[in-house]
Amino acid sequence: xxxxxxxxxxxxxxxxxxxxxxxxxxxxxxxxxxxxxxxxxxxxxxxxxxxxxxxxxxxxxxxxxxxxxxxxxxxxxxxxxxxxxxxxxxxxxxxxxxxxxxxxxxxxxxxxxxxxxxxxxxxxxxxxx
Amino acid sequence: xxxxxxxxxxxxxxxxxxxxxxxxxxxxxxxxxxxxxxxxxxxxxxxxxxxxxxxxxxxxxxxxxxxxxxxxxxxxxxxxxxxxxxxxxxxxxxxxxxxxxxxxxxxxxxxxxxxxxxxxxxxxxxxxx
Numbered sequence: 021x022x023x024x025x026x027x028x029x030x031x032x033x034x035x036x037x038x039x040x041x042x043x044x045x046x047x048x049x050x051x052x053x054x055x056x057x058x059x060x061x062x063x064x065x066x067x068x069x070x071x072x073x074x075x076x077x078x079x080x081x082x083x084x085x086x087x088x089x090x091x092x093x094x095x096x097x098x099x100x101x102x103x104x105x106x107x108x109x110x111x112x113x114x115x116x117x118x119x120x121x122x123x124x125x126x127x128x129x130x131x132x133x134x135x136x137x138x139x140x141x142x143x144x145x146x147x148x149x
Numbered sequence: 150x151x152x153x154x155x156x157x158x159x160x161x162x163x164x165x166x167x168x169x170x171x172x173x174x175x176x177x178x179x180x181x182x183x184x185x186x187x188x189x190x191x192x193x194x195x196x197x198x199x200x201x202x203x204x205x206x207x208x209x210x211x212x213x214x215x216x217x218x219x220x221x222x223x224x225x226x227x228x229x230x231x232x233x234x235x236x237x238x239x240x241x242x243x244x245x246x247x248x249x250x251x252x253x254x255x256x257x258x259x260x261x262x263x264x265x266x267x268x269x270x271x272x273x274x275x276x277x278x
Contacts, residue, residue, distance in 0.1 A: 022153055063271035094230055096223035101230050103249060116263045118247040120232060134245045134263045142192035
């Protein structure tokens, strides 16, 4: 690929976030991926790393079978973009989500996301992914 | 920047889509940006270029003051990702949207998107953008 070494490292960091933090919903692994002063743009979560850990513990308690099924991932400079399917339980139609992460010095320092209920049975047969 | 020439061209194509098609809501300009067999993943629109033109004419008729306010744009190989704020009228809180476009031979051939109502007054002061 034509990724720079920094972009490859950023992609690996975000893959690690999904594999070691989000899918196991393991707040104890957060510090290896996210900076202390993490800037949160998700409008339902307080800014900072500690509130993100609390959020993760909360979703683990209410949706212990939840998964984050990554469909595609992109890198551009210090940003990584992930398009994925959240399912809260095995047969949940779930949400389509895009996360945008900004990385500095090997840690995620800023996060934006957009989430939408997956709509089934619309006028095209292509699916949302 | 470290974009390839193809990535630069893809970014310019998508900027053109926003400037010449989406913001003026001009369906007559669509053919310069979108391939005839355009694969649509938005679950509310039929697949193909012609239904996209009809959709554009529809939103222009119901929201003639609508704008697509681009906040950030990324390129990775044959994909371009755009994070933007749709406002249907001047003081609309609007939607946060991410579009993902795939480009082949200088035209957009595939499109995914995720949209969410902008939430005001949440627990952080960072805003959704």
